[in-house]
Amino acid sequence: MDYEVFLVSRVHEEWQRRGDASAAVREGLGHTGRVISAAALVMVAVFGAFALSGNRTLELFGVLMATAVFLDAFVIRMVLLPAVLELLGPPYLGVPAWPRPAPAPARDRTTRRRARDSGAEARPRRSDVTMANHLLHIDSSIQGDRSVSRRLTARAAGVWLAAHPGGTVTYRDLGADPLPHLDSDGGLARMVAPAEHTPAQAASWALTTRLIDEVRRANPILLGLPVYNFGAPSTVKAWVDHLVAPGLSVDPATKEGLLGGRDLIVLAARGGGYAPGTPREGWDHAEQWLPHGVSITGLTPRFITAELTLADVTPEMAAFKPLAAESLRAAETAIDALWETDAVAA
Numbered sequence: 001m002d003y004e005v006f007l008v009s010r011v012h013e014e015w016q017r018r019g020d021a022s023a024a025v026r027e028g029l030g031h032t033g034r035v036i037s038a039a040a041l042v043m044v045a046v047f048g049a050f051a052l053s054g055n056r057t058l059e060l061f062g063v064l065m066a067t068a069v070f071l072d073a074f075v076i077r078m079v080l081l082p083a084v085l086e087l088l089g090p091p092y093l094g095v096p097a098w099p100r101p102a103p104a105p106a107r108d109r110t111t112r113r114r115a116r117d118s119g120a121e122a123r124p125r126r127s128d129v130t131m132a133n134h135l136l137h138i139d140s141s142i143q144g145d146r147s148v149s150r151r152l153t154a155r156a157a158g159v160w161l162a163a164h165p166g167g168t169v170t171y172r173d174l175g176a177d178p179l180p181h182l183d184s185d186g187g188l189a190r191m192v193a194p195a196e197h198t199p200a201q202a203a204s205w206a207l208t209t210r211l212i213d214e215v216r217r218a219n220p221i222l223l224g225l226p227v228y229n230f231g232a233p234s235t236v237k238a239w240v241d242h243l244v245a246p247g248l249s250v251d252p253a254t255k256e257g258l259l260g261g262r263d264l265i266v267l268a269a270r271g272g273g274y275a276p277g278t279p280r281e282g283w284d285h286a287e288q289w290l291p292h293g294v295s296i297t298g299l300t301p302r303f304i305t306a307e308l309t310l311a312d313v314t315p316e317m318a319a320f321k322p323l324a325a326e327s328l329r330a331a332e333t334a335i336d337a338l339w340e341t342d343a344v345a346a
Contacts, residue, residue, distance in 0.1 A: 025082050040073030133167035135160055136218035140174040140233045141226045141269075147175075148309045148328070149224035152267035156222050156335045163339035170214055174235035179207070181238045190245050208242045212249050212259070215299075220263035223301070225286055227270040232286035240293045249297040257298025264301040265338065266290065267331070271310035273320070306331040 047069065050062025137157050141147035161167055180186075186204030189197055197205060215221060225232060246252040249259050266287075274284040282288075290301055308324035311317040317324075 036073055040069055043069045133164045134218050135164075135167060135169045136214055136221040137169055137171045138174060138222065138239070139172075139224040140236050140239075141224060142175045142233070143226070147224070147226065148269035148306055149226045149267055152269065152304070152306065152331060152335060153222050153224040155332060156265065156267060156338065159336055160220070160222075160339055163342040170218060172214070174233070174239060178235040179211070179238045179242060180204070181234070182241050205245075208245050209248060211239065211242045212245060215243065215249075215259055215262070218262065220265055221299075223264065223266045225266050225268040225290070227268070227284055227286045230283050230285050232289060236286075236290075237293075240290070243294065243297050243299075255296070257296055260298030260300075262299065264294070264299045266301045266303045267335070268303050268305040269309050270305065270307055271314075273307050273323070275307065304331050304334045 044066045047062045047066035050058045050065075053059060053062070135157060137153060139147075139150050139153055141149045143150070157169060161169070182204070185198075185200035189201035189205040189208070192201060194202070194205065223236070225236060243249055243259070250257055268287060270284055270286075272280060272283075274280050274282065287303055287305070294301065305327075306324075307327040308317065308320045309328075311320040311324040
């Protein structure tokens with residue numbers, strides 16, 4: 001049973017993080033496989049050694065225990081339990097259901113009825129659920145250690161932690177662990193009452209709820225934003241799409257955003273130069289789009305941007321290396337000054 005508890009715990013963690021039942025079972029099985037298999041083989045070897053003891057009782061005990069451990073670890077854990085979890089799906093992977101903040105009182109019956117019809121009752125607003133000294137740190141670059149936007153967000157997170165001793169951080173890596181895009185299976189969950197959700201819609205809505213709760217608990221929010229093909233990474237678009245949910249991030253009656261009052265700081269990096277007066281002025285559609293994309297939720301991003309980041313690795317841009325270095329220094333200086341007042345007060 002220990003193997004099953006270990007596996008189910010890991011599957012539950014993946015379910016909470018992804019909201020995808022099939023992926024949770026697959027990843028849970030993959031992440032625990034080596035540890036459980038190694039432990040089981042050790043136990044099988046130990047009990048199997050009893051068969052060489054010369055004592056009939058110990059021999060029988062050893063054979064039976066080795067067989068039981070083998071069946072438990074390699075048949076039940078690898079075949080039967082994953083199959084059962086896959087068949088049962090989201091309602092069982094989401095247990096236990098941790099308590100959430102109590103909904104804020106609706107202003108009148110009409111508001112409450114509209115909120116219920118849209119899929120969720122009105123929730124606590126703005127800073128009512130914001131955790132003290134809690135940072136949400138999001139990266140989206142696929143460049144790993146070479147990423148400038150990751151370097152900027154890491155610097156900003158370090159500056160914030162230095163100014164807020166005892167602060168806590170939630171980290172999400174959209175580049176390494178992308179969110180599922182809204183699709184025809186689950187995307188309509190935002191337009192259907194929860195009681196009418198299909199399993200796919202229920203999973204999509206559960207993921208949206210978790211992502212919005214991450215934002216609600218945090219202030220500030222750091223978002224690393226590289227520019228790919230003159231726009232934002234599709235993973236960032238998927239994150240924004242999940243944040244727009246009537247009843248959770250938008251008041252269904254007034255259309256007012258419910259995530260306002262938080263500082264969304266975007267650390268942007270773009271390989272070229274798109275500033276006013278340059279040949280490609282206005283080609284950076286990431287910075288143009290994001291404020292509009294999150295505006296309905298009440299969030300207002302402010303940008304710190306490093307330009308010409310490809311100058312060091314592109315021979316044709318070698319002449320722009322001094323400008324690239326200057327842009328990076330300016331971004332780092334702006335980051336270092338973000339919480340100077342907080343640090344002094346602390």
